[in-house]
Amino acid sequence: MAARRLILSQFLPYRLSITMQAVSEGLATRYSHEFGITVPEWRVISALGEHQEMTARDIAAHARMNKTMVSRAVATLLERNIILRRENSGDRREAFLRLARRGDDIYAAIVPMALDYERKLLRDLPKAEIAALDRALTVLLHRADEEALAINDKINGDAE
Amino acid sequence: MAARRLILSQFLPYRLSITMQAVSEGLATRYSHEFGITVPEWRVISALGEHQEMTARDIAAHARMNKTMVSRAVATLLERNIILRRENSGDRREAFLRLARRGDDIYAAIVPMALDYERKLLRDLPKAEIAALDRALTVLLHRADEEALAINDKINGDAE
DNA sequence: CAAAATCAGTTGCATATGAAACTAATTTCG
DNA sequence: CGAAATTAGTTTCATATGCAACTGATTTTG
Numbered sequence: 001m002a003a004r005r006l007i008l009s010q011f012l013p014y015r016l017s018i019t020m021q022a023v024s025e026g027l028a029t030r031y032s033h034e035f036g037i038t039v040p041e042w043r044v045i046s047a048l049g050e051h052q053e054m055t056a057r058d059i060a061a062h063a064r065m066n067k068t069m070v071s072r073a074v075a076t077l078l079e080r081n082i083i084l085r086r087e088n089s090g091d092r093r094e095a096f097l098r099l100a101r102r103g104d105d106i107y108a109a110i111v112p113m114a115l116d117y118e119r120k121l122l123r124d125l126p127k128a129e130i131a132a133l134d135r136a137l138t139v140l141l142h143r144a145d146e147e148a149l150a151i152n153d154k155i156n157g158d159a160e
Numbered sequence: 161m162a163a164r165r166l167i168l169s170q171f172l173p174y175r176l177s178i179t180m181q182a183v184s185e186g187l188a189t190r191y192s193h194e195f196g197i198t199v200p201e202w203r204v205i206s207a208l209g210e211h212q213e214m215t216a217r218d219i220a221a222h223a224r225m226n227k228t229m230v231s232r233a234v235a236t237l238l239e240r241n242i243i244l245r246r247e248n249s250g251d252r253r254e255a256f257l258r259l260a261r262r263g264d265d266i267y268a269a270i271v272p273m274a275l276d277y278e279r280k281l282l283r284d285l286p287k288a289e290i291a292a293l294d295r296a297l298t299v300l301l302h303r304a305d306e307e308a309l310a311i312n313d314k315i316n317g318d319a320e
Numbered sequence: 321c322a323a324a325a326t327c328a329g330t331t332g333c334a335t336a337t338g339a340a341a342c343t344a345a346t347t348t349c350g
Numbered sequence: 351c352g353a354a355a356t357t358a359g360t361t362t363c364a365t366a367t368g369c370a371a372c373t374g375a376t377t378t379t380g
Contacts, residue, residue: 006271008206008223012278013187016180018224019297022304023173029311038336046168057358063168064178068338071360093345093358111166118172121303125296132292136285137175143281144182151189198366217328228368231329253328253375 016140027117031110040065040073041082042110045099048083049107053098055088082106176300187277191270200225200233201242202270208243208259209267215254242266 008014024039031037037045043063047054054062060070074097077083082103086096099107122130168174184199191197197205203223207214214222220230234257237243242263247255259267282290 006206006274013183015297016183019301020176020180022301023176026304026307027173033315046166114166121300124299129292129296132289133296136289136293137179139284140281141179141182144186147186155193
């Protein structure tokens with residue numbers, strides 16, 4: 001049976017949440033201050049930096065963003081000439097996006113900063129512990145996705 | 161010098177962010193659906209469940225919330241008779257908050273659900289790896305806080 | 321002691337977010 | 351083929367969030 005008490009400071013979802021918030025803010029402060037880029041915009045840029053050319057849909061899948069967020073980040077980045085858009089003539093619903101020269105520069109500037117930040121965060125952790133963290137995050141994400149499906153089924157009719 | 165490439169799916173801040181999002185949503189869906197409680201409200205409830213009686217300020221510190229968020233969550237919880245408020249007669253700026261009977265019930269119902277969820281998430285991880293995850297999150301939070309200070313100093317005048 | 325500074329908590333305002341409705345294009349199927 | 355369903359992406363709308371300004375209380379200090 002389940003315990004009656006919960007220590008917030010030891011509760012995994014809480015710890016994940018505050019840790020990610022601190023980590024994310026620390027990084028976002030840097031690139032937002034220097035380039036005026038928001039977190040969703042950075043995700044789009046890094047997706048395009050990694051894969052050259054993608055549709056908005058691809059970006060959403062790759063960076064785990066919903067399509068509204070992608071749409072808005074893309075609109076801003078286009079306006080600021082950070083990315084380019086090329087309509088797919090074979091299917092005019094979608095468009096291929098890629099970094100413009102300006103986007104390349106920003107990407108090239110942010111990547112080292114981001115990796116440096118990551119290095120600083122992990123500095124004091126032994127290799128083995130970093131590897132354990134990696135595995136743990138993978139498992140947690142996978143389990144959480146599964147549980148999300150399960151609970152949604154339960155809440156909706158389940159039968160389909 | 162720094163590498164030129166960044167794989168989003170292997171980048172720690174990104175992984176933390178999407179993992180925490182999935183984990184947090186999975187849990188929040190449960191208690192929001194069953195009790196109409198938001199995440200900030202749950203944090204206030206769990207803080208009070210852990211410490212009996214606290215001021216809003218204490219809650220903010222304990223649960224890493226800003227005071228606006230605490231204020232709003234507290235207002236809602238008071239309105240719904242989930243918590244009680246007793247003004248501190250010695251310092252009338254602040255007030256002591258604690259769970260009302262209804263809050264106790266909700267807390268007693270959510271805690272097992274939350275711990276069960278945590279258990280499910282961690283099910284497949286060996287004890288040693290869970291311990292490593294714990295240590296890693298502690299270190300990361302600490303480092304991120306340090307880095308946040310450092311970057312803020314750098315952005316502002318630094319001198320003070 | 322009175323003015324200034326500080327503190328707890330609230331509120332106004334501007335921005336961020338996501339679900340759902342929508343548009344335009346394409347595909348499916350009777 | 352043409353109506354219905356599906357898909358990519360946008361927009362609307364309602365809510366969530368946080369900073370900064372504010373209120374009222376207390377403390378500090380000249």
